Amino acid sequence: IEPWADDKLPVKDGVALWLDAGRIPKARAALRLPLFRGEGLDVWQDGSGARRSVRQMEVARRPLLEESAGGSALKFDGKDDYLSGQGPNRAVNVTLFVVAAPLTNGGGYRALASFAEEGLNDYRTGLNVDLGQQGGVTLHSINVEGTGAIGAAQNLLKTQFDLGTFHVF
Numbered sequence: 001i002e003p004w005a006d007d008k009l010p011v012k013d014g015v016a017l018w019l020d021a022g023r024i025p026k027a028r029a030a031l032r033l034p035l036f037r038g039e040g041l042d043v044w045q046d047g048s049g050a051r052r053s054v055r056q057m058e059v060a061r062r063p064l065l066e067e068s069a070g071g072s073a074l075k076f077d078g079k080d081d082y083l084s085g086q087g088p089n090r091a092v093n094v095t096l097f098v099v100a101a102p103l104t105n106g107g108g109y110r111a112l113a114s115f116a117e118e119g120l121n122d123y124r125t126g127l128n129v130d131l132g133q134q135g136g137v138t139l140h141s142i143n144v145e146g147t148g149a150i151g152a153a154q155n156l157l158k159t160q161f162d163l164g165t166f167h168v169f
Helices: 021-030
Strands: 064-068 071-075 111-115 127-130 143-146
Touching: 021 064, 021 071
Parallel strands: none
Antiparallel strands: 064 071, 111 127, 127 143
16 A cells, blocks of 8 residues: 555555545655645545556545544535546446535435446446435435446435534445
């Protein structure tokens, strides 16, 4: 793994991609890169050592880095902010943790995380974690789909939560 990454990560061999918002300031400092405060994040460095950092070259589509005493987080606008990169071009086992506090739920399968072949649907060629089809004023649905998944969208939440509260998915 990269020297600025968390040395307490229990698994180090075979990690294909590791994006940790809490490590963005350390990674950028180690690489002597500015933080682009107010302009959005252009590159989120991969801590796995596989050099698969994700990027956004269009300033208007960059997520904002927010720093506080509790740590760092990326804030996506829910409309057109995203980061993209190249994957390993092979099937991989995935353990994905998304720590997020969705502020709105406009419906239409708005993603918390999405991985796919370029130009193709994430639920057919990759993996997506989204808020489901129906919008609303609460966080009431989490749907996970991907290559090899069977059937239609399913809600994996057992309860609903207020929007704007952090959860680990």
